[in-house]
Amino acid sequence: MPTVTLRYFALFREVLGRREERRAVPEGTTARDLLALLAEETPALAGLGGISRFIVNQAYVDGGTTLHEGDEVVFIPPVSGGEAGAARRFRIVDEPLAIEPVAALVADPGAGAIITFAGVVRDHARGKGVVALEYEAYAPVAERMLAQIAGELAARWPVRHVAIWHRVGRLAVGETSVVIALSVPHRQEGFAACAYAIERLKEIVPIWKKEIYADGATWIGSEAAYQALPDRTA
Numbered sequence: 001m002p003t004v005t006l007r008y009f010a011l012f013r014e015v016l017g018r019r020e021e022r023r024a025v026p027e028g029t030t031a032r033d034l035l036a037l038l039a040e041e042t043p044a045l046a047g048l049g050g051i052s053r054f055i056v057n058q059a060y061v062d063g064g065t066t067l068h069e070g071d072e073v074v075f076i077p078p079v080s081g082g083e084a085g086a087a088r089r090f091r092i093v094d095e096p097l098a099i100e101p102v103a104a105l106v107a108d109p110g111a112g113a114i115i116t117f118a119g120v121v122r123d124h125a126r127g128k129g130v131v132a133l134e135y136e137a138y139a140p141v142a143e144r145m146l147a148q149i150a151g152e153l154a155a156r157w158p159v160r161h162v163a164i165w166h167r168v169g170r171l172a173v174g175e176t177s178v179v180i181a182l183s184v185p186h187r188q189e190g191f192a193a194c195a196y197a198i199e200r201l202k203e204i205v206p207i208w209k210k211e212i213y214a215d216g217a218t219w220i221g222s223e224a225a226y227q228a229l230p231d232r233t234a
Contacts, residue, residue: 001026002069006034009154012075015044025067031056032063035075052076055155060148076151089163090146092139092207097167097176106161111183115190117198119178121171125211134210134217135168135177142166145205149197157193159184164197166207 001024008016016038025034031054039045054061055074067073089105099116106114121133150162160183167177180197184190201207209220 002029002067002071004034004067004069004071004073007072007074007155009074009076012045015042029067030064031061031067031073034067034073035063038075053151055152058155060152074155076155089161090143090150091165092137092142093165093167094169095167097165097179099176099179099181102163102165102179103181105163106181106183108160108183110185111160112185113187113190114181114183115187115194117178117180117194118176119198121173121175121177123173128211128213130173130211131214132170132172132212133177134170134212135166136208136210137166137168138206139168142205142207146201148204149200152200153182153193153197156196157184157189159190159193162193162197164201166201166205168207170212 003022003024005020005022007020008018013019023034025037035045035052035054053076054063054065055076056065056067056071058072097118099118103114103116121130123130146164146166149164150159153159153162162182163180165179167175171177178198178201180194180201182190182193182197184193210217211220
């Protein structure tokens with residue numbers, strides 16, 4: 001029988017009373033089968049089977065993925081956790097952003113640090129002077145993807161809470177476009193998690209940016225793709 005490592009976060013960790021364990025599973029066991037087995041052993045988990053997501057070896061997978069020797073398995077509970085205020089942690093907004101309200105959403109007495117990042121509009125890009133940026137987003141999907149990023153952070157670092165707000169509309173130079181806040185036991189983990197979050201946001205969240213110059217404007221489809229171009233000049 002293959003032996004896998006299970007890591008638990010949030011509700012799973014609290015209900016099971018442990019952060020990880022190694023377990024032998026029958027050949028052919030899927031990620032969903034393993035969660036069902038846990039629910040049989042611990043009935044308090046019974047309601048999570050249909051609403052949890054699965055990460056195997058640090059990548060999201062379908063619940064029907066078969067497990068193999070040495071796999072690391074993480075069950076991701078709903079990010080909002082049913083809390084009234086949790087949905088506010090992942091937002092697309094059209095009003096000016098400030099760090100303090102977002103940071104307040106991740107406060108936790110068990111955290112030794114609250115790490116924040118604010119992206120602001122700079123006055124130049126791609127060799128041109130920038131006078132403003134205009135952001136557009138597919139908000140319902142964008143907010144779900146922000147929540148997904150929080151789940152990815154929880155699978156890699158012991159973050160307590162995450163909040164990410166991104167602004168849309170026209171922003172002048174110096175205005176804040178995005179705020180990321182997260183609470184963690186130790187600052188080193190928080191810095192790494194925050195850096196991952198902003199890069200991941202650029203990769204998967206449906207937000208588009210128009211750069212407005214004194215002599216024109218252009219839509220930027222993917223900042224991550226632009227940074228990878230070999231002949232970029234800015």
